Amino acid sequence: MSLIELQRDMRAWLTSEDAVAAARFGEAAAPGLRVYQNNYRAQLAACLEESFEHTRDWIGGEAFHRAVVAHVDRLAPSSWTLDAYARDFPATLEILYLADPEVAELGWLEMALGEAFVAADADAVSAGELGDVDWDRATLRITPTLDLGSLTTNAPAIWSALATGEVPPAVEFLPEPGAILVWRHGDVAQFRAIDQYEHQALLSVRAGMSFAKLCDLMVEAFGQEIGIARAGGMLGQWLADGLVVGIAT
Amino acid sequence: MTIAPFSGFGLGLRKPHYAEFLDTPIAVDFVEVISENFMVDGGRPRHILRDVRARYPVALHGVSMSVGSADGVDGAYLARLRALVDEIDPLFVSDHLSWSRIEGFNSHDLLPLPYTEEALDLVCANIARAQDALGREMLIENPSTYIDFASADMTEWQFLDAMCARTGCGLLLDVNNVFVSATNHGFDPIAYLDGVPHDRVRQIHLAGHSRGAEMLIDTHDRPVPASVWNLYAYVMPKLGPVAVMIERDDDIPPLAELLAELGTARTIARGALREAA
Numbered sequence: 001m002s003l004i005e006l007q008r009d010m011r012a013w014l015t016s017e018d019a020v021a022a023a024r025f026g027e028a029a030a031p032g033l034r035v036y037q038n039n040y041r042a043q044l045a046a047c048l049e050e051s052f053e054h055t056r057d058w059i060g061g062e063a064f065h066r067a068v069v070a071h072v073d074r075l076a077p078s079s080w081t082l083d084a085y086a087r088d089f090p091a092t093l094e095i096l097y098l099a100d101p102e103v104a105e106l107g108w109l110e111m112a113l114g115e116a117f118v119a120a121d122a123d124a125v126s127a128g129e130l131g132d133v134d135w136d137r138a139t140l141r142i143t144p145t146l147d148l149g150s151l152t153t154n155a156p157a158i159w160s161a162l163a164t165g166e167v168p169p170a171v172e173f174l175p176e177p178g179a180i181l182v183w184r185h186g187d188v189a190q191f192r193a194i195d196q197y198e199h200q201a202l203l204s205v206r207a208g209m210s211f212a213k214l215c216d217l218m219v220e221a222f223g224q225e226i227g228i229a230r231a232g233g234m235l236g237q238w239l240a241d242g243l244v245v246g247i248a249t
Numbered sequence: 250m251t252i253a254p255f256s257g258f259g260l261g262l263r264k265p266h267y268a269e270f271l272d273t274p275i276a277v278d279f280v281e282v283i284s285e286n287f288m289v290d291g292g293r294p295r296h297i298l299r300d301v302r303a304r305y306p307v308a309l310h311g312v313s314m315s316v317g318s319a320d321g322v323d324g325a326y327l328a329r330l331r332a333l334v335d336e337i338d339p340l341f342v343s344d345h346l347s348w349s350r351i352e353g354f355n356s357h358d359l360l361p362l363p364y365t366e367e368a369l370d371l372v373c374a375n376i377a378r379a380q381d382a383l384g385r386e387m388l389i390e391n392p393s394t395y396i397d398f399a400s401a402d403m404t405e406w407q408f409l410d411a412m413c414a415r416t417g418c419g420l421l422l423d424v425n426n427v428f429v430s431a432t433n434h435g436f437d438p439i440a441y442l443d444g445v446p447h448d449r450v451r452q453i454h455l456a457g458h459s460r461g462a463e464m465l466i467d468t469h470d471r472p473v474p475a476s477v478w479n480l481y482a483y484v485m486p487k488l489g490p491v492a493v494m495i496e497r498d499d500d501i502p503p504l505a506e507l508l509a510e511l512g513t514a515r516t517i518a519r520g521a522l523r524e525a526a
Contacts, residue, residue, distance in 0.1 A: 001400070002319075002367065003319040003362075003363070003365075003367055003368055003371060004319035004320065004351070006319075006363065007318070007319050007348060007351040007360075008351065008352070010351075010356075010360055011351055011352075011354050011356070014356055014358075015354070025396065026399060028397070028399070029396045029397075029398075031395070031463040031464060032361075032394075032395030032396035032397075032433075032464070033395075033396065034463070035395040035461060035463075035464065035466065036358060036360065036395060036396075039358050040356055040357075040358055043357050043358060044357070076354050077354070077355050077356070077357055078353050078354060078355055079355060080285065080288075080313045080323060080325075080326045080329075080350075080355065081285050081288070081289075081313070082285075082357045085357075116292075117292050117293065118289035118290060118291065118292040118293075118294060118295075119290055119291060119292060120290035120291045121290075121291035121292065121295075144290075145292075184292060187292065187293045187296070
């Protein structure tokens with residue numbers, strides 16, 4: 001057997017317990033193959049347990065274990081870093097908990113907080129740097145740590161309660177679908193629930209839309225006075241959050 | 250081999266001990282970190298590593314290079330590691346004689362290789378590519394293994410010897426792994442320690458293991474046992490200057506316990522070297 005055939009057989013054994021592939025290693029290899037199989041699954045389970053502590057608290061240890069088994073069966077790891085294996089777990093939770101969307105939203109929040117923690121560094125713009133900005137031509141550069149997810153429940157409130165050891169609130173659905181943003185300010189990963197307007201605004205600004213164009217769109221949507229006030233309010237919030245890391249004019 | 254010899258005693262730096270390493274001087278000559286934990290884009294882990302590096306020499310120890318992959322080493326991985334190497338200027342860069350990745354699948358385990366001529370050619374080509382990409386020679390660690398391939402053309406120590414000769418790499422000799430594999434596969438650990446190229450050993454790992462249902466498992470979750478200390482005492486007089494460290498990855502005890510274990514490593518090394526003289 002060539003080396004590549006051997007490695008394909010080992011992959012088949014690890015990911016799907018392929019008995020035919022295992023048999024090609026010979027009878028004497030059976031105990032060792034069991035060790036590698038156990039190590040493989042235990043390693044992936046430990047990664048998910050560590051990454052989704054509060055999601056596990058919410059659904060309970062046994063249900064979480066079933067979700068882990070389903071995820072390991074559904075998806076094999078591919079990245080150089082084991083941490084990346086957490087990225088797709090919220091999608092598995094979405095499949096398993098169709099009727100309980102807060103579970104996948106909790107999972108997404110935990111995953112995004114973990115990713116923000118090690119995202120690229122960028123210093124936030126300070127208030128002192130705003131004096132000379134020509135806002136008619138300004139384009140904002142948003143922190144590379146930002147991630148945006150959709151939100152239909154009070155998952156952020158549930159997560160906060162679980163994180164501080166309080167009794168979590170009952171699930172509530174939002175009056176209308178919103179979004180959640182996760183980012184890192186300094187060394188601290190943070191999150192905030194937002195409405196669809198701010199969600200769209202952040203997506204557009206991150207993609208390069210000028211602040212003046214954003215103001216125009218807000219005026220179109222809400223009228224002159226409220227539109228400008230809302231655009232200014234969002235900008236003030238983004239600056240206070242440390243989301244803006246550069247302003248080009 | 251151009252890797253500068255370094256003589257000293259160190260610890261694997263693990264999360265529960267970050268604060269102590271940053272707050273107070275710790276009696277170690279170097280620390281070793283898991284490379285992949287710091288090959289991230291930014292954030293607190295990179296800041297911590299920079300602060301630690303300002304206080305101690307740092308060895309980068311990888312678990313995902315996969316020098317045994319039949320489809321080669323991953324260029325993007327090497328570029329990421331190179332960036333970390335350039336920033337940290339580590340004492341050593343090491344990884345394992347194993348494979349973990351094939352055709353887009355990454356097992357995140359140190360999987361075994363059959364010690365054949367085909368595997369030797371492949372491993373040497375992969376190490377050569379990695380060393381080119383990193384701009385420096387590496388240390389390769391002997392693994393704990395749970396399968397003994399009937400197709401092998403040579404022993405593990407013969408494989409390591411040939412690998413070092415062909416690539417110029419050095420060895421990270423994990424004494425616990427020698428004991429675990431020797432027990433699991435029934436070879437003589439003394440023959441192994443006699444057979445490895447002593448002049449290539451730049452670093453030693455000492456760790457504990459546990460007894461699984463059918464074989465010993467390299468768990469790094471308990472103190473170094475007497476069986477491993479004995480092998481360490483046997484091999485030390487054969488080696489030149491070497492960086493010795495305790496490797497603990499699970500059930501991590503207070504730092505003082507690991508420092509006491511490192512004290513044992515110092516004492517045994519002194520005794521073994523005195524006896525040999």
